[in-house]
Amino acid sequence: MELGSKPLKGTLIEGADESKNYPRIYLMDGDTSVIGDHAVGDEVMGTIKVRISEVGKAADGSRSASLEVIEMQLAEKDKPTAADKMYPSVAGD
DSSP, rough: OOOSSSSSSSSOSSSTTOOOOOOOOOOOOGGGGGTTOOOOOOOOOHHHHHHEEEEEOTTSSSSSEEEEEEEEEOTTTTEEEEEEOOOOHHHTT
16 A cells, blocks of 8 residues: 555545545455445445554655555445434535
C-alpha cells in the first residue's frame, strides 16, 4: 500500500480525485469472500484492522510504511450503515 506523504490522522485520502493513486489491498483465493456480491466500481464502507510491519525513511526525507491487514469487513450491499441509521438526514448527502 502506498500511503503518500499525508500524516496518519483521521483519513489518508482527502479530496477524492480520479487520477489519485489510492492505496490498494489485493485479495487472493479464499480471502475474496469478504467482497460478497459487490461488483467492480462499487463503493462500500469497510473496516480493517492492520499491523504496522515496516516504517522507513529515505535520505531525501520521504517516508514509507507497510501495513499487514489482520481483519477486514465490508458493509453488506444496500444495507444501511451505522451513519445512515444514526443521522439519516445527513448520511445521504
